[in-house]
Amino acid sequence: MREIIAGGLSFEEIKEEHLAEVLDIYNYYVLNTTVSFHTEPQTLPEMRNSVLSGDPRFKSYAILQNGVLEGYVLITRHKNKQAYDTSGEISVYLKPGSSGRGIGGQALRFIEERAADLKFHVLVATVCADNEPSRRLFTRHGYEQSALFKEIGHKFGxxxxxxSYQKIIGQSSSS
Known part of the structure; x- marks a missing residue:
């Protein structure tokens, strides 16, 4: 499935041929930033397990601009308990140098539409509190901060x- 958006931006489900580039993007954040709480680079099999879940509700999408991979966006299981099945955790990772061009906002709109089609009710995003660009991105797109966990991770000394930010995208019901 490929969906074209304005400005040559398109989204398609991540396939095997995207994995090496997706891994490079993610490992950049592992090695150079506090965006990821991994402290060791991930391997190709680990990345494959992360982005190719096999579950039809939890998908990962390559973000392409004029055919060039600019990042990826995914929706994963929030918690592995049945009552959470209407909630999804979302993440957006952009290639270094690709931020500030509106790609993140378009990726959020895209994944929200997919999540709504899949009957998700709430989306959750968890970011390092130092990551001001991500915090602004989620806030600007209607996400509300719902939690702050202090000193929960240790990286780079x-x-x-x-x-954590959340956005209710589904209709509330009284059931």
Whole structure:
């Protein structure tokens, strides 16, 4: 499935041929930033397991601009308990140098539409509290901070906080 958006931006389900580039993007954040709480680079099999879940509700999409991979966006299981099945966790990773061009916002709109089609009710995003660009992105697109966990991770010799943001995208029901 491929969906074309304005400005040559398109989204397609991640396939095997995208994995090496997706891994490079993710490992950049592992090695150079506090965006990811991994401290060791991920391997290709680990990335494959992360983005190719096999579950039809939890999908990962390559973000392409004029055919060039600019990043990826995914919706994963929030918690592995049945009552959470209407909630999804979303993440957006852009290739270094691709931020500030509106790609992240378009990726959020895209994944929200997919999540709504799949009958998700709530989307959750968890980011390092130091990651101001991501915090602004989610806030600007209607996500509300719902949690702040202090000193929950340790990387690069510093304690790190995480902030969770959520957005209700489904209709509330009284059931």
């Amino acid at each position: 510093q304690w790190l906080d995480i902030a």
